Amino acid sequence: LLRAALIQGSIDINVKADPAAQERIYQDHLRLSLEAVDRHDNLDLVIWPETMYRAPLILIDDDARLPEGTPGSVEIARQNGEVALQGLADLERAVGVPMLIGLDVIQVGDGVIDNFNSAVLVQVDGGLAARYDKMHPVMFGEYIPLGSTFPLLYELTAGALPRGIRAGERLEAFEVAGARLAVNICYETTVPHLLRRQVRAMGAAGAEPDVLVNLTNDGWFYGASELDLHLISGLFRAVELRKPLLIAANTGFSAWVDGGGRLRAQGGRRVEDIVLAEPRRCELTSWYTRWGDTPAGLCLAACAALVIVAVRDRRRYRTVQ
Template sequence: MHASESSSKTSASDQPAPSSLSWRATLALAMGSSLLLAAAFPPLNFYPLAWIAPIPWLLLIRTPVLPKRSYWIVYLSGLLFWLTVLYGVGNAHWATRAFGWPVLCGYLACYIPLFVALSRTIVHRMHVPLAVAAPIVWTALEYIRAYFVTGFSLAMLGHTQVDLLPMVQIAEMVGAYGVSFAMMMFASLLTMSIPTVNQHPLTKHVPKWLCQTALVLGAVILGAGYYTYGLIELKAQSKLDWGYRADIHDENARSVRIGLVQGSIDTVFGDPTQSSRTYEQYAALTDHLVKKHPDLDLVVWPETTMGDHMVFEIGADYAPPANLPFTADEHKQRILARATGFNNFLHDLAVNRWKAPLLLGTSVLRYGDQRMDHFNTAIHVGHEGTIINRYNKVHPVMFGEYVPFGEYVPFVYDWLPIGGGLTPGEGPVVVDVDGVSIVPCICFENTVPQLVAGQVRQLHAEGHDVDALVTLTNDGWFWGSSILDLHLTCARFRAIENRRPMLVAANTGISAVINPSGHLSQYTPVRKTTYLAAEIFPTNRPLTHYTRYGDWFAGSCLILMVVGAIGGWIVRARGRPSPRSGAPA
């Protein structure tokens, strides 16, 4: 009996006690990752920090036992990160500062404790190496974030590397998700190289120094491999950019010149003069633009810069509102008169004043059955001064143009300066500029990777070869903050993912001409009145792997994460020891 007890004690003493952290250490690690990652984004833009910023969060995943309330601490670290990075979201109105900004950040912060919890389940219960589990979970959660509640893909981990172009060329294959995956794997390999009491079962018989050396070497090889691939791809793209190579460019085809106008009017709600001031500033800038570049084939204004000049139309289901102070026929005639006046106004601009086709950001008011639909629209005005076609924005901005579940709690719209919300459009359109096909998107639509790729893919299937992308955006909401840099980063990734030039016309900036490798050929200062002129060729570029197949990579990570999480919960349900009873979770 005594011998048995002695043997039992010896056996127990041979098992290393699982390491644990105090709540103070947990707080320090969680906040450390948050601050490092925030510093990697604009305005500081210390992008090398992003490769190591996740390490403190990864240490929390690796630790077998966490103190109580750890996930609340991790949530607060995520909240700190998002409040810092998205500070400019609330600049336009007190309601967005008091409601939209904190609610949006509070929602996004949920993904950090989810990342830690799901990774811990897969690592400790399924014994999957950290360098495999963490990148898969992180990428899967970024994928969910891109779709849930219409999606929010600003400030992905991979976005930090946009100025290091060789590191982001893989996006043409797997989107920005592939860059995030590589960065998280790099940080995970470094985390695994940090000495700990507990070793992974697969390496417990291997000397620790050898494991650490191999892990660091693996991280270096991973980074070098991505960089080398990017250099090779950039060299290939330098021969393709703008369609100069003979196999994708018809030497007899004519290039087109496109002017991008950037005014600088910060959004101020309640200012009755803002609409007229915006239009007048853009009209004066366009006078200067066409005088300097009289051969323009298209002039592009940002979204909603036409002031009170907008499209009015009567829907097929038109029925006048009740309690009108005049007859239904008079109401209809007033709408038609405003529509005629706007059409005459456009004719004067395109034919007499600027003598060039226009792509203008304005609104469409469609009167239906006792209601009015409001579209955020880009209208293409041709040489004759008539509207050839138009694109109605299909992806409204959360809290800027709609409130999630607002149809169930409509009184929320009374607190915000966005009216009753925006009516979404139905699909992409092609703007034909003398044989060059351009696809417009509006505002934050270019932050949604699957939307832009899906539009290019859809139009290609319909027989349209897309030569370039163009974004019309009013970023005056953000008052020159770093949100403008984050928005431009998304535009650069869309150019890489689809290997198409991206033009950006932005109120208050940053307007830009981006080539298909993500390089900024031209760009403007923030909050400056100016303009750009870009030359675009018709091309026959094939669809990229990402454009053709979409989010297959991130979707695969989501499937693997779900399988791993379910497996971990099954293991727990079968009665394996929990981490609080002394074994790794």
């Protein structure tokens, strides 16, 4: 179905935030990508973790106009966007294999600038084939509730969170070597109803995914047990949806999980690694994909009904007494 190299860097979050380290982060991941291509023949895809391509991709709408008081101009933003696209194309040409890359996207519209935590598929010719924007941002980590209504809330973070990211709205199948990929980002693998909704929506559109792909940056945890918890969450999503899952994780654990929830390959903890994944379509059907949390809802309704009956009967008993 697919032969993919999962690139695992080892960049702690304090290093990622250092502007002086941006070039080293890029070179580390480029080196690992070239090593993967050299080590494994006939790769269909190289996957980088969440936000490990540090230069933002700048996209300019046709009716773009900078918000009042924003320095610069639309023309400068457009030029920077062209440089960003060229950088992705140059990276893909250096590696020579289609790449799925996690990065920040800045979209300039009509008097508004939106920020996204995204994944893009870069084709062999350097063009962008598909894009996914994270749909479930981390509260207080990526946005502040009501922050878009009251921008002052972001100013109170003293620069730690200068602007929140916008939740993605569109779903798009990433097609590679005849396989359809459903991409998710970061802790979205801990949200079962989100992934189920994505798989069902793509299936309804005639593009049901063959493989789930998670891009995550777990450098926040410095190799602690949260890495294990995040990986285990992914195992459950693979079983629930009967889809193989590929995880490209900064600091670990990058992994290949089959549609039965079996861990087929795994990277190390807080080390650089390259994980080769060769997922196959899972022929099993998923009861959860079809029915979701309906059984849990029915159980809750039954419990509520039993409580109501018990309270009513107790009142009758007291009345008789």
